[in-house]
Amino acid sequence: MNGRRVRLAVLAPLAVSSLALGAVTFSAPTATAASPTCSVRNTDNPNNLLVSGKDFKPNKSVAVESANGAEGNVKADATGRFSLTVTDASGTISAQQIGGPVVGCGTAEEGEQKNAKEQYREGFDQGFASVKKNCNAQQQGQQQQQQGIAPVDENFQRGFKDGADAAANRFCKR
Numbered sequence: 001m002n003g004r005r006v007r008l009a010v011l012a013p014l015a016v017s018s019l020a021l022g023a024v025t026f027s028a029p030t031a032t033a034a035s036p037t038c039s040v041r042n043t044d045n046p047n048n049l050l051v052s053g054k055d056f057k058p059n060k061s062v063a064v065e066s067a068n069g070a071e072g073n074v075k076a077d078a079t080g081r082f083s084l085t086v087t088d089a090s091g092t093i094s095a096q097q098i099g100g101p102v103v104g105c106g107t108a109e110e111g112e113q114k115n116a117k118e119q120y121r122e123g124f125d126q127g128f129a130s131v132k133k134n135c136n137a138q139q140q141g142q143q144q145q146q147q148g149i150a151p152v153d154e155n156f157q158r159g160f161k162d163g164a165d166a167a168a169n170r171f172c173k174r
Helices: 002-028 108-133 137-146 154-173
Strands: 035-041 048-054 060-065 071-073 082-087 090-096 105-108
Touching: 002 060, 035 090, 035 105, 035 108, 048 105, 060 082, 071 082, 105 108, 108 137, 108 154
Parallel strands: none
Antiparallel strands: 035 048, 048 082, 060 071, 060 090, 090 105
């Protein structure tokens, strides 16, 4: 009789805990769909902005507007992403699918700032990597600029110089 009590004492907690875990598994919340988002950035043409979005309904039209009024329509791809170049946009840019929420993408001014930061970051990364690989790269880059090789964005140039300086301080003997 004592053996039966011992077995019950061992098995009962295991049975109760497995039932509790099963309940937790079944009551876990399901994943919710992501809300659509979009952003703006400048292009090479100062009159244009690139509006990009994601998590929109796939294969459905998206209307993009700015303070100037309607800017255009574009169809989201099979993954719910889109990009559209708009001309002479100003103020706040938004995107909306029929029956969906209006999504704020940003302002034309934010697009300019974002582009400047991206250019600086790209230049910094390239300058750092090039001097880390070869300590003479910084001097070679300065010689190319003096020889009149095609100039790049000034934010990129500043980033490249700062990245090259950081790498030189870290990896090169001076």
